[in-house]
Structures are given as C-alpha cells and as structure tokens.
Amino acid sequence: MSGTHGTHITPGEGRDRVAPEVSDATGESEVRPEAVEAITAVARRMLPEDGVITDHQRLRTYECDGLAHYKVTPALVVMPETTEQAAAIVRACAEHRVPFVARGSGTGLSGGALPRADGVLVVTSRMRTIREVRREDQRAVVEPGVINLDVTRAASPQGYYFAPDPSSQQVCSIGGNLAENSGGAHCLKYGFTTNHVVGAELVAPDGEVVRLGGLAPDAPGYDLLGAVVGSEGTLGVVTSATVRLVRLPEEVRTALAGFETTDQAGAATSAIIAAGIVPAAIEMMDALAIEAAEAAVHPNYPAGAGAVLVIELDGSADEVEHEFGEVERLCREAGAFELRVATDPAERALIWKGRKSAFAAVGRISPDYIVQDGVIPRTALPEVLREISRLSESSGVRVANVFHAGDGNLHPLVLFDESVPGAGEAAERVSGAILDLCITHGGSITGEHGVGIDKAAYMPKMFNDEDLDTMQLVRCAFDPHGISNPGKVFPTPRLCGEVPGKRKGVHPLQAAGLAEVF
Amino acid sequence: MNAPAEHRDGLDETARNALVAACDDVRDAGPDDHVDGVAAQVVVRPGSTQETAEVMRATAAHGLAVVARGRGTKTSWGRPPARADVVLDLSRMDKVLDHAAGDLVVGTQAGTRLRDVQEAVSGAGQRLAVDETVPGASIGGTLATGTSGPGRMATGTVRDLLIGVTVVRADGVVAKAGGRVVKNVAGYDLGKLVIGSYGTLAVVTEALFRLHPLPAARRFVSVPVPDAKAAHDLAQAMVHSQVVPSAVEVDWAGGRGTLTVLLEGVPAGVEGRTRTTLALLGPSATAQDEAPDGFGSYPWQPDTGGDDRSTALKLTFALSGLRDVVGAATDAGLPVHLRGSAGVGVAYAALPSGSDPAEVAAAVAGLRATCGRHGGSLVVLDAPAAVKESVDTWGPVTGLDLMRRVKGQFDPENRLAPGRFVGGI
Numbered sequence A: 001m002s003g004t005h006g007t008h009i010t011p012g013e014g015r016d017r018v019a020p021e022v023s024d025a026t027g028e029s030e031v032r033p034e035a036v037e038a039i040t041a042v043a044r045r046m047l048p049e050d051g052v053i054t055d056h057q058r059l060r061t062y063e064c065d066g067l068a069h070y071k072v073t074p075a076l077v078v079m080p081e082t083t084e085q086a087a088a089i090v091r092a093c094a095e096h097r098v099p100f101v102a103r104g105s106g107t108g109l110s111g112g113a114l115p116r117a118d119g120v121l122v123v124t125s126r127m128r129t130i131r132e133v134r135r136e137d138q139r140a141v142v143e144p145g146v147i148n149l150d151v152t153r154a155a156s157p158q159g160y161y162f163a164p165d166p167s168s169q170q171v172c173s174i175g176g177n178l179a180e181n182s183g184g185a186h187c188l189k190y191g192f193t194t195n196h197v198v199g200a201e202l203v204a205p206d207g208e209v210v211r212l213g214g215l216a217p218d219a220p221g222y223d224l225l226g227a228v229v230g231s232e233g234t235l236g237v238v239t240s241a242t243v244r245l246v247r248l249p250e251e252v253r254t255a256l257a258g259f260e261t262t263d264q265a266g267a268a269t270s271a272i273i274a275a276g277i278v279p280a281a282i283e284m285m286d287a288l289a290i291e292a293a294e295a296a297v298h299p300n301y302p303a304g305a306g307a308v309l310v311i312e313l314d315g316s317a318d319e320v321e322h323e324f325g326e327v328e329r330l331c332r333e334a335g336a337f338e339l340r341v342a343t344d345p346a347e348r349a350l351i352w353k354g355r356k357s358a359f360a361a362v363g364r365i366s367p368d369y370i371v372q373d374g375v376i377p378r379t380a381l382p383e384v385l386r387e388i389s390r391l392s393e394s395s396g397v398r399v400a401n402v403f404h405a406g407d408g409n410l411h412p413l414v415l416f417d418e419s420v421p422g423a424g425e426a427a428e429r430v431s432g433a434i435l436d437l438c439i440t441h442g443g444s445i446t447g448e449h450g451v452g453i454d455k456a457a458y459m460p461k462m463f464n465d466e467d468l469d470t471m472q473l474v475r476c477a478f479d480p481h482g483i484s485n486p487g488k489v490f491p492t493p494r495l496c497g498e499v500p501g502k503r504k505g506v507h508p509l510q511a512a513g514l515a516e517v518f
Numbered sequence B: 001m002n003a004p005a006e007h008r009d010g011l012d013e014t015a016r017n018a019l020v021a022a023c024d025d026v027r028d029a030g031p032d033d034h035v036d037g038v039a040a041q042v043v044v045r046p047g048s049t050q051e052t053a054e055v056m057r058a059t060a061a062h063g064l065a066v067v068a069r070g071r072g073t074k075t076s077w078g079r080p081p082a083r084a085d086v087v088l089d090l091s092r093m094d095k096v097l098d099h100a101a102g103d104l105v106v107g108t109q110a111g112t113r114l115r116d117v118q119e120a121v122s123g124a125g126q127r128l129a130v131d132e133t134v135p136g137a138s139i140g141g142t143l144a145t146g147t148s149g150p151g152r153m154a155t156g157t158v159r160d161l162l163i164g165v166t167v168v169r170a171d172g173v174v175a176k177a178g179g180r181v182v183k184n185v186a187g188y189d190l191g192k193l194v195i196g197s198y199g200t201l202a203v204v205t206e207a208l209f210r211l212h213p214l215p216a217a218r219r220f221v222s223v224p225v226p227d228a229k230a231a232h233d234l235a236q237a238m239v240h241s242q243v244v245p246s247a248v249e250v251d252w253a254g255g256r257g258t259l260t261v262l263l264e265g266v267p268a269g270v271e272g273r274t275r276t277t278l279a280l281l282g283p284s285a286t287a288q289d290e291a292p293d294g295f296g297s298y299p300w301q302p303d304t305g306g307d308d309r310s311t312a313l314k315l316t317f318a319l320s321g322l323r324d325v326v327g328a329a330t331d332a333g334l335p336v337h338l339r340g341s342a343g344v345g346v347a348y349a350a351l352p353s354g355s356d357p358a359e360v361a362a363a364v365a366g367l368r369a370t371c372g373r374h375g376g377s378l379v380v381l382d383a384p385a386a387v388k389e390s391v392d393t394w395g396p397v398t399g400l401d402l403m404r405r406v407k408g409q410f411d412p413e414n415r416l417a418p419g420r421f422v423g424g425i
Helices: A020-026 A033-046 A056-060 A083-096 A148-158 A174-180 A224-228 A262-274 A287-297 A317-333 A345-356 A358-364 A378-395 A423-440 A456-462 A465-478 B013-022 B049-061 B114-122 B139-145 B190-194 B228-239 B267-281 B319-330 B357-373 B385-390 B400-410
Strands: A007-009 A076-078 A100-103 A120-123 A130-134 A139-142 A197-203 A209-213 A237-244 A251-259 A281-286 A307-315 A338-341 A368-371 A399-404 A409-416 B026-028 B042-044 B066-069 B086-089 B096-100 B105-109 B162-168 B174-178 B203-210 B217-225 B247-253 B256-265 B286-288 B311-316 B337-341 B346-351 B378-382
Touching (some): A033 A076, A056 A076, A083 A120, A083 A237, A100 A174, A100 A237, A174 A237, A209 A224, A224 B400, A251 A317, A262 A317, A281 A287, A287 A345, A287 A399, A307 A345, A317 A338, A317 B267, A345 A358, A358 A368, A358 A399, A358 A409, A378 A399, A378 A423, A423 A456, A456 A465, A465 B400, B013 B026, B013 B042, B049 B086, B049 B174, B096 B114, B105 B114, B114 B139, B139 B203, B174 B203, B217 B228, B217 B267, B228 B247, B228 B256, B228 B267, B256 B267, B319 B337, B319 B357, B357 B378, B357 B385
Parallel strands (some): A100 A120, B042 B086, B066 B086
Antiparallel strands (some): A007 A368, A197 A209, A197 A237, A251 A338, A281 A307, A281 A399, A368 A409, A399 A409, B026 B042, B105 B203, B162 B174, B217 B256, B217 B286, B311 B346
8 A cells, every 4th residue: 555644544454664755764674773772771661560561563553643554663662751751761862863653551643652773762651640620820830741621620629621622532642632732622622732732741752841931821931832832842852741621611512413405515614604603523424434423322313414514613602592593593494494403411412422433333244444633724624625525426435524613624435345355555645635626725735644654745835845854953953863753744855954044253142142052 | 223324325226226126115214114213214105015025025125124114103113123114005995895795704915904894894894803902903013013902802813814825935935825715723722923024024014804794783881980899809709600791891990990881793692692791791881882992992192103102001900800900000100091802811001101201110020920820911002112111121031042944934034014013032
C-alpha cells in the first residue's frame, strides 16, 4: 500500500510493517545501540525499575498509536513519574543526539506518537495527577497523563468542566490533547485545546525545564505556549498544563433532525449560522453512517433519513429557550421531516451515542475502513459532499460521512475489504482525493487529528517552501538537533545551521550584555 | 537608548536608493515619525505584501533597522528601540480583502483600521470580536501589541480569533501559516508567535479572522463597589453564575469604583439574564442600554505623548487575586486609576503624568509583586522617557532563553524593532 493518509483501521493481523517510504522518518536504519544503552543507564538510575522497558516483546506493545497502520518498535520505553525524571531522560537524549517521542494514551489518529526505531518513547501515563482544581480561578493544573474526561470529573462537583471533548475523551490524555490541539464536537462554540490552555511546564528538547504562561492570561514575551500547543510533540515534552475550566451551562438542549438529503441538512446548518446562532455543536451523518450506527448501537435515528443533524445549544436558560425555537423552525424550513428533542439526559445520551460511536460502528458494515480528517469552508459543504459522492460512484468505493458540520470538519469513512485484491489501494486513492478536494476548496488537510507521520507528505500541497521553511525556524529555535519527534509534521526538516542572512559583527544583544550568543 | 549620532544625517545614498527601488513611496522621516523619541531616517509605505517583501530585502542588504507601524496609535509602547532607520508604514495596505459571510471569516490587510473591518462585516450582522481599545488602531498594530478589551471574557482575544496570517520576514521571505478555515491543525501556529511580539519577529501584512454574529441586544448592569472586597466578591459572584456575561469590568479610582457586567444575546434572553444579574449584584445595581463612561477604553488619554504621557500599566492575575490587586492599586503611594476585566484577570492602570520617576518605580514594583503573588505579571506599556529609564518595563519573563532563540532564528541580525521587547529583544 503506497498512500499515506487517513486513519487506517484493519482489525487483526495484516500490516505490521510501516510503509517503506516513511522509513527515513522512523529511524530504522539509524539505531545506535551504545547511545541507547547510555540513556537506558540514566533511566535505570532515575526511574523506578518497572518504568524502564527494554524487553523486545514489551517494547512491541508500544509500536503504534491509534493509527495502527504504521508500526515501529522503539529502542527504549521510559515511563517517568516526575518532571525531573522526564527532563533527565530528555537531557540524556540531547547529549547523545538520540530522538525521543512523547506518548500519552496512544489514541492519536495520525501516527504522531509513532515511535522511532532509533529512539526513546517517553510515555506519560504515570504522570496522572490532577494537582489542583482552583474553582475561584477557573483553572486546573494537571499532569500530561491525566485523562481528558477526568479533568471534567474532578471539576464538575464545583460546577465546572474542561471544554475540549474529543470523541476519545474517556481514554485520551491531556498531554496528547496539547500536542494535537485537540478539538471535539463542541469546539464550534468553545474552541480547541489551544484556547483552553494558559500555562505549561515544558521539557525543551535540550532537557531544560521551562515554564510557559501560568494561572493568569497574557504572560509577557513571545507566546511560546501558543506555538507548543498543536506542535505534535516536535517542540518538547509537556509535563504539566494549566487549563481553563468553563462554567457548566444552566441549560443544554439537544435535537435530532432527520432530512431526506445531505443538501437539506447542509442548508439547515447554513440557515442556523446565518441566523446568528452559535450552537455548542452541529454534527451531520449521512445515510451510510446512519446505517452503521443503527447496526452498532441502535440510536433509533429517523427511518429513511438521508442525513441527520445533531444540534446542541447550551447557555443561559433564557437564551437557549429562544434560540432553540429558531433552530426548530429553520430545520423544518430546510425540509426536516422529523425533529426530536431530548427531554432528559438519557435521551440526550442516546442521540450522542449514535454520533460518537460512528467511527467504530462502521466496522459493522465494512471489514476495513479509513478515517479521513479534512476541513472545508462550511459553505462549500453541499458541493464537496456531491463531489465525494461522485468520487465514490466512479471508483465503486463506499464513503460514509460523519462530520462536524458547523465548522466544516469532515470525517469521511472510506470503506473497503482488504481481502479483495486492489480494494485497499482504491480506498487510499479515494481518501487522498478527498484531501485534495479540501485543499482545492481552501480548507485544511487536518482539522483535529493532526499531520503526524500520516500527512507530512501532504504539507507541501497546503504550504509552499517558504511557509514550511518559516515554520522550521521555530523548530530550530526549540530543537536545533531535530531530536523531538523527528519525521512528524514536516516532510523535510530544515538544517538548523542555515541561518538566513549574514551576521555582521557582534550581535547587539550581546554587545549590550543582554544575551549570550544564540 | 537614543539613536547613534551617525544616523542623524540620514541614510547613506545606496541604502536609500535601494529602498526607493523597492517601493515608490519613500520619504524622509519627520519628528512625528520618531519611535518613542528615537529618530527614524525614512518612512516607507509599501502597497502590498510583495512590495513589503522587496523593502525588507533592501533593508536586509543594507543592515537597516525596521520598525513597522500600522496607524501609529501605540508606537511608543514597549522600550524605545535601539535603532529605527526605517519606519515601515502599512497604512496604504488598508483593504478588507474578502468577507466570507457564510463562513464567518474575514481577510484583511494589516494597515486596515479595526473599525473599517467592523464596518465591512456589520452589514451581514457580524463583527470581529475585538474591542477597539485605542481609537483608530490598525489590525497589524492590534496584533503586534495583542490588545484586548472587555469582550475577551466571552469571545477571547485576537489569539483566539486569528486563523491565518501572512508575514514578511526580516530577510524578505513571505510566509503564511494557518488558513481560511477556523478548524485547522496543519503546521505550526505562527500567528500565535507574532501576536504580542511588538514587531520584533516579522512584519504582518495580511490576516484572516473568524467572526461572530452581532448580538441583537446588549445591556449593561453596573453597581458601585465601595471597597476591594466588594469588587472581588461581586466579580466572583458573576464569574461563577450561569448568566454567561460577555464582560465583567471593574473601574477603580480614588478608593472606590464600579463593577459593570455586559450581557449580549437575543432580546428575550438578555432581559432574563439582566434580571438575574441585578439580583446577584444587589439593590444598588442598575441596568442601562448604553455603555458607562470609559467602558472598553484604557484609563489613560490615548492621544498624549512625550512627557505628558501617563504611565500605562497592564496587570494580569489569577481571579482570586482581584481583591489584592485592587487593594494594591488603592495603596500604591500614587493615585492609580485601574480599569479592566475583573472576570478575566487582566486590568490596566494609569499613574499620573508628571509623577516622580522614583515614586512610579516604587508603585510599579509594589503592584508587580502583588500580580506576581497571584500568578500574573505587570508590564509598563508606556511611560514618559524618564520613567522608562527608571522602571523595569517588562518585568520578569520566564522562557526568555527560548524566546531569544526564536528571535535569533527569525531576525538573526536583530533589525526588527531591536530592543523594544522583553529581555532586550
């Protein structure tokens, strides 16, 4: 299989080797046993015995993340329990120029936590303490291995929650959320992880521990935190995060609307946004996705629907009451033939269950599938869906569509049967063509799953050489030796020695005694 | 930190010719073009990103220091630059490029005034949710200084709204990051780095923002607060309420103040939320349709300069620190006018012009210590020259070494607003 895009889910045995074209990025030809041994020695000195894994069979447990298509066995796995331990490991890696990859729960869908064969996997699952919940300040301070939903569980008795809610929130870690700038169904209204992190403790790729931001907003200086969040582990390892807590809304109301076509559902979405309403979420599923959800979790979605919308409003009761009436009216005007309103938490949960289990549910109607993640301007939705449908018809590859309609974030599920010769390749082609559609329509190759190793080759389609080179300046500042998750995000790293322009004489900051040579 | 004497006679001829070749709008700098007392040599006004790139290549070839300027409303903020050979004036780049109303996205050039962007998008019932805290400010200047106003409580700051950016690097390379969709995690978020960088990393020439719907109704509920404890307690009552305020502002001077809550939304909703807010704030609270005096502006006069300037401070703190911050402002030894977002932990303060620099320094140190105890910081945004010489403008900054390395990558010759930013950057 040659394509490299989309989360490839193939149950059971099958591809247990990484595709050959990415081996440069996975370090298989660069293993240096003596360097790894030196780091292992540091790890054994600093960490509890069971926090250092060298046994090959156990190392293989960590050979992939949520993108199981790619597999690389790391040279060493360490599980630090403190910032000091993590920093010692990273310092040792820096000293020996050995790459390291941070990993939280390993649920990422772009291979961002794919290990390096020549490197160290730093697993944060033992840094799982919620250090503080500060209601008065609307903040929590948490370690990177803390599970996303546990932050909300800790805060909700005091009336607060952590807003980013990726579908994997029951298992994914805060550290992974920071690395990927995770979104979720409710980011339409509440934003992404980057909007909810105000401080972090970072082990920079040279092993220095740096505090970025803090409890208060707007720390003076460059917004390094803003660069680190979403950098997919390429700028260091975060060992604690200070996050915003959001007041639980007074009222939450969820509706399920059934339409005959995705065009109608798209029109309803546009009408809601045009009316000046900012729902907490608007999610769409097409007929094939509905079929899968029904087969798997029986959410009892409207029979015969060509598309359903899940629409959620939250906020003050006075506001929600009025806007919800508007949403109902706009859905009916757009052609909704059935509209159900959840009247209690159980009904609400059932509506969401169909949506949140959609990816896995597709396994009921197809032995194998690729989860794609792309973004288009929301107004292009009807057109892009028609183009996806044409792609599907002309290739004979079925595509189920599940997506965050409110912000144009598509998650096409490309279905295939690995046992049919050529089916996998055909699916890969369709999956790639969908990404091309996103780019053509002015969108993005990833809305929330990240670039990782999976889409690094697509970055030049979205950004030109100058754009990528400029991003690499940030990388060179943080990680001049390119040891922090190398091979991810960027197709070709910049050699950090190449500094643009020529320096003339002594640097003014040096002359002023303000800076060391940098 | 004044300009070296050899620069006073103007640029050398070849450098000037290179600038003229790069841009057809080059003139000698006058007194109004000085950057916080530092004499500039020429003012260059490019009309496009490409022209800006050519200008930057010319400055690179001749080792010229460049200070970017949008509308010049905050040019004196930060430290005075060590050099300002070229003022790069972006006011010709004043267009709203495109407004995709259905996508709630707007693209604009950097020299465009914030108010012109608002006018362009308001016809579709939309707004760029950034308060105009300084009259006439440009998009570029707003990004460079990261200004924000009361509305940040609900809709965040430019940090939360900027989705794509085009910059010209010190070496003249044009680069973009982000895109024109709100949800996008491809590549590094360079927009975050240039926000609040005071023009020291790159020159922003174009920006894309997400928009919000204009609220159909607005109400302001104000209550007098007699002391720091009352300000604190009422602010806490509001932030923990479920009325979803768009702003909770405190205005404090002379030992007393006012807390104002902004409610925005649909008329029926705002009406109900106003009632709830009035009940929370007590019998002396009143509701009105118009913003109270000074709401959303800084507590100093924006159009003063030189020694007439107030000392302008930005204070940040965890919400639990509000009582102490208001208390410290009351007991600062100088009259302090404090105003800002009690519901967010960001406030601005003015110390009177004509104050003794040593007294200002002592007041700044005291306030800074209070902010620091509450997880925040204090920055002296602007002040008369004598005050800037006697205070630590930026205060302690964590991560300074990494910041210097970022600066070193983007601007290795240190030509972009050199010395204006933290740690001498």
